[in-house]
Amino acid sequence: MERLTYDDDLFLRMECVLGVPVVNQIVWKFDGAVALDALESMWRMLAAGPIDRSVRRTRMPGARDSWTAARRSADPVAIGSSIDRTAVDRWIEDEAAVTLDPIGGPAWRLSATSVDGGGTIVSLVGSHVVGDGGALTSAAAAALAGRAVPDDFVRVGLDDSSASSMTLTGADVSDGLGRIGASLSGAARAIGRTAVETARARFTASAGRSNAAPDSTSADPDRPRVLVAPENGAWVPSTVVVDCLSSQWSAAAASKGGSSNSLLVAVVLGILTGSGRITTEDRVRVALPVSTRTTGDRRANATSGVSIHVDAGGAYLDDLGAIRASSKQAFRTQADRTVTTTFELLKPLMQLLPDAIVAKLAASGSAPLCLCSNLGARGVALRTIGGVDATAVAMRSITQNTDVDLLRRTGGGVSAWWNESGERATLCVTGLDPDRFPSKEHLRGLVEAEFERWGLTPEFW
Numbered sequence: 068m069e070r071l072t073y074d075d076d077l078f079l080r081m082e083c084v085l086g087v088p089v090v091n092q093i094v095w096k097f098d099g100a101v102a103l104d105a106l107e108s109m110w111r112m113l114a115a116g117p118i119d120r121s122v123r124r125t126r127m128p129g130a131r132d133s134w135t136a137a138r139r140s141a142d143p144v145a146i147g148s149s150i151d152r153t154a155v156d157r158w159i160e161d162e163a164a165v166t167l168d169p170i171g172g173p174a175w176r177l178s179a180t181s182v183d184g185g186g187t188i189v190s191l192v193g194s195h196v197v198g199d200g201g202a203l204t205s206a207a208a209a210a211l212a213g214r215a216v217p218d219d220f221v222r223v224g225l226d227d228s229s230a231s232s233m234t235l236t237g238a239d240v241s242d243g244l245g246r247i248g249a250s251l252s253g254a255a256r257a258i259g260r261t262a263v264e265t266a267r268a269r270f271t272a273s274a275g276r277s278n279a280a281p282d283s284t285s286a287d288p289d290r291p292r293v294l295v296a297p298e299n300g301a302w303v304p305s306t307v308v309v310d311c312l313s314s315q316w317s318a319a320a321a322s323k324g325g326s327s328n329s330l331l332v333a334v335v336l337g338i339l340t341g342s343g344r345i346t347t348e349d350r351v352r353v354a355l356p357v358s359t360r361t362t363g364d365r366r367a368n369a370t371s372g373v374s375i376h377v378d379a380g381g382a383y384l385d386d387l388g389a390i391r392a393s394s395k396q397a398f399r400t401q402a403d404r405t406v407t408t409t410f411e412l413l414k415p416l417m418q419l420l421p422d423a424i425v426a427k428l429a430a431s432g433s434a435p436l437c438l439c440s441n442l443g444a445r446g447v448a449l450r451t452i453g454g455v456d457a458t459a460v461a462m463r464s465i466t467q468n469t470d471v472d473l474l475r476r477t478g479g480g481v482s483a484w485w486n487e488s489g490e491r492a493t494l495c496v497t498g499l500d501p502d503r504f505p506s507k508e509h510l511r512g513l514v515e516a517e518f519e520r521w522g523l524t525p526e527f528w
Contacts, residue, residue, distance in 0.1 A: 069223040070131040073414040074368035089195040105453025112210035117222040134224025139172030147180035162190040169196035208448040296501035308528040325387025342503040354435040373397035434479030446488025460488040463495035
């Protein structure tokens with residue numbers, strides 16, 4: 068029996084307890100038509116692959132939920148009526164807002180529509196519970212290659228439907244007892260480590276207090292907020308999708324001693340500064356997601372993350388080297404499997420918590436001020452459907468059912484996803500602050516200004 072990991076459980080709780088599902092979306096933009104039989108073939112492969120599964124929730128205290136065969140598979144490819152070119156944005160947003168169900172199914176949806184005057188837009192959305200962005204792109208790439216199961220995402224949990232209730236209960240009891248033991252052990256180790264780290268930190272602070280410098284890792288939460296969005300009510304964060312030539316992006320990064328990743332960080336910092344969310348006095352914590360997926364991986368979610376700190380004063384505009392170096396160091400540290408963080412030790416305990424406690428703890432949760440997800444060249448393997456090459460492929464993650472109060476309380480800033488699909492580089496930018504990014508047009512203007520700053524020619528979707 069395959070159990071949900073802590074990360075799988077996190078996204079399940081966001082949906083079931085907090086009412087804010089997270090979905091991943093891949094969007095293809097074609098200049099011409101895509102054959103329906105090619106889309107149907109893609110759908111069949113996805114339906115036989117690892118994202119087509121469901122969660123079995125357990126009632127046994129301490130036991131983890133498990134995977135089972137999909138209770139309801141995705142409907143066949145949804146083909147929409149032709150849309151005007153100016154309505155592409157709206158169609159993509161509507162597809163990202165579809166209701167998915169990782170418990171009852173379906174947990175994913177494949178759809179397409181033609182564009183007046185020529186062109187096709189294809190969308191694949193999947194619940195984050197059944198797969199992270201890497202899992203969804205791997206499943207899609209395998210499906211386009213005529214394979215149901217990718218090399219790095221194995222299909223699991225398909226034999227539970229035949230198990231008796233007594234067998235399932237026995238397995239849950241065993242898992243619950245095991246997880247309680249793991250939780251107590253992890254918590255004890257974490258407490259011991261925290262005590263040592265606290266003592267060391269106090270000694271270091273006492274020794275170097277006279278030379279200490281203030282270190283603000285994010286924008287000042289006490290900075291006065293001017294309310295631009297409504298005082299309350301539903302609010303969908305603004306998102307902009309933009310392309311440029313991959314060669315342009317690479318040249319701009321290289322010209323300042325950087326990489327595609329460090330340029331991504333610089334662009335997002337510029338958008339945050341332009342919005343007024345941060346100032347040149349701030350030292351900004353930048354979140355960089357990292358895939359830990361390996362060949363034969365059984366995990367639905369296999370993403371970790373690192374953080375770096377960047378002074379927003381503008382020095383990075385002339386030299387991306389510091390961002391590049393700190394990112395490399397953070398990635399090396401994360402890749403060191405010999406290091407077990409306090410957070411890792413506490414994961415069994417956190418997964419043990421009942422929904423009611425999770426809901427209370429979530430009240431103080433926060434969203435990243437600056438999240439930059441570099442998906443690299445993953446779009447290359449996804450580019451072709453039925454022998455037709457997409458002009459660009461966009462990838463992103465979306466939180467559904469958001470409202471103004473939630474977004475202000477969690478304090479998010481900008482989340483961005485970047486990838487290459489051959490000669491095109493595509494950037495998806497979402498403004499999570501409803502007052503700093505009150506409309507798509509406003510966000511687009513900020514993105515356009517940053518592209519101009521770096522000598523990039525934007526092509527907005």
